[in-house]
Amino acid sequence: MDCRQHLNKREYLSLPSGVICIGFFNASEGREPDDVYGLFFCRGDLSTDFCQNCVANATKDIVQRRCPTQMAALIWYDECFLRYSNKIMFSTMERDPNYTLWNTQNVAVHADFNRILVDTIGTAVYQAANMPAGAKKFAATKANYTMQDMLYVLVQCTPDLSSSDCHQCLLSAYSGLQVCCNEKRGGRILYPSCIVNFEMYLNYNETYVEEAAALAPSPVPQGKSFIFFFVKA
Numbered sequence: 001m002d003c004r005q006h007l008n009k010r011e012y013l014s015l016p017s018g019v020i021c022i023g024f025f026n027a028s029e030g031r032e033p034d035d036v037y038g039l040f041f042c043r044g045d046l047s048t049d050f051c052q053n054c055v056a057n058a059t060k061d062i063v064q065r066r067c068p069t070q071m072a073a074l075i076w077y078d079e080c081f082l083r084y085s086n087k088i089m090f091s092t093m094e095r096d097p098n099y100t101l102w103n104t105q106n107v108a109v110h111a112d113f114n115r116i117l118v119d120t121i122g123t124a125v126y127q128a129a130n131m132p133a134g135a136k137k138f139a140a141t142k143a144n145y146t147m148q149d150m151l152y153v154l155v156q157c158t159p160d161l162s163s164s165d166c167h168q169c170l171l172s173a174y175s176g177l178q179v180c181c182n183e184k185r186g187g188r189i190l191y192p193s194c195i196v197n198f199e200m201y202l203n204y205n206e207t208y209v210e211e212a213a214a215l216a217p218s219p220v221p222q223g224k225s226f227i228f229f230f231v232k233a
Helices: 003-009 017-022 048-066 113-129 163-180 206-215
Strands: 024-029 036-042 072-077 080-085 099-102 137-144 150-157 186-190 194-199 227-232
Touching: 036 048, 048 072, 048 080, 099 163, 113 137, 113 150, 113 163, 113 194, 150 163, 163 186, 163 194
Parallel strands: none
Antiparallel strands: 024 036, 036 080, 072 080, 072 227, 099 186, 137 150, 150 194, 186 194
């Protein structure tokens, strides 16, 4: 039985609502050499229905259309990420393969842009990495850049990472953004274990983030969807 058959057998399209509610799931099935490991996670600000639809579409896309015979593959949507492999990958921080995307336009006034970006991403990284066990390792925040422009930042790790691994993953991703996206109006880097995204437009569900912050014990629509996928032979 190959990975595709195992993935179908896991019935990702009909997972229990409790699993979708936290936006993360991992599972394994089979025995060597035919075992398969799979996981998905959704962006932390999405509704249960949106998450479930994204995972269903990603499962069909990667299994039926893009990678019908591969033993390992991963696919990023703007709203969710899905991956399967014949090798163990749970609770392990991974940075490869990765994908980077940036806005081709530069910021108009850049004297303080890098400082503001570092401060804003640093705040989000700290929040995400220090979420309690079992919680979404997700954070989003914003900062004033100019009178006309706001900076919006979104970061997230897979919830199975430790706090230290999440922190390390996000810092590594941001270091990659500094190489590609210095003084750009937006950029994102996608790792198998985490994502970092900054934009000059609202790139997260602001209502969810504000409500979550109001419910926290202490303070500590979106752009167009896009898809990236990698295949391993």
